[in-house]
Amino acid sequence: MSKQYQLVKTFSISCAHYIPGADKCGQLHGHNYQVTFCIEGKELDQSDMLIDFREIKHALVKRYDHQLLNHFPEFDREQGGVFPTAERIAEVCFQRIAQLCSQKENQPRLRWVEIRETAEAYARYGEI
């Protein structure tokens, strides 16, 4: 099997959310989410990086940190979005990170995104 690089990065976002219709989680509450992503590729860029992980972190922190997730169209069913469960947050973050990767000439490939609500509860989306 040919060799490749793998990049894994974790960062935090503090968000409020509620799951409409859910019992306890239907109430507005917050989490310090740990977001982890895994990117692979055979080629590095001019800086010898698969992709600068700060670019990804800053894009997601800028959009979601200290925000109420339900207010974003992607997390509002009435606007065609989904409920902000850990599974769906992982999926939405996957789409955003994949979009950033697709703009790079060296073709880094996003494998999965993990959203950890607590040490005991997390969801992953992607190739797992």
Ligand SMILES: Nc1nc2c(c(=O)[nH]1)N=C([C@H](O)[C@H](O)COP(=O)(O)OP(=O)(O)OP(=O)(O)O)CN2
């Ligand atoms: N499959 C999923 N199940 C749940 C999700 C989710 O995203 N995906 N999310 C929640 C809530 O966000 C909730 O905040 C989690 O509740 P928490 O109090 O952390 O859960 P506990 O393990 O502590 O459950 P208790 O039995 O209330 O102690 C819930 N489910």
Ligand SMILES: [Zn+2]
């Ligand atoms: Zn919650």
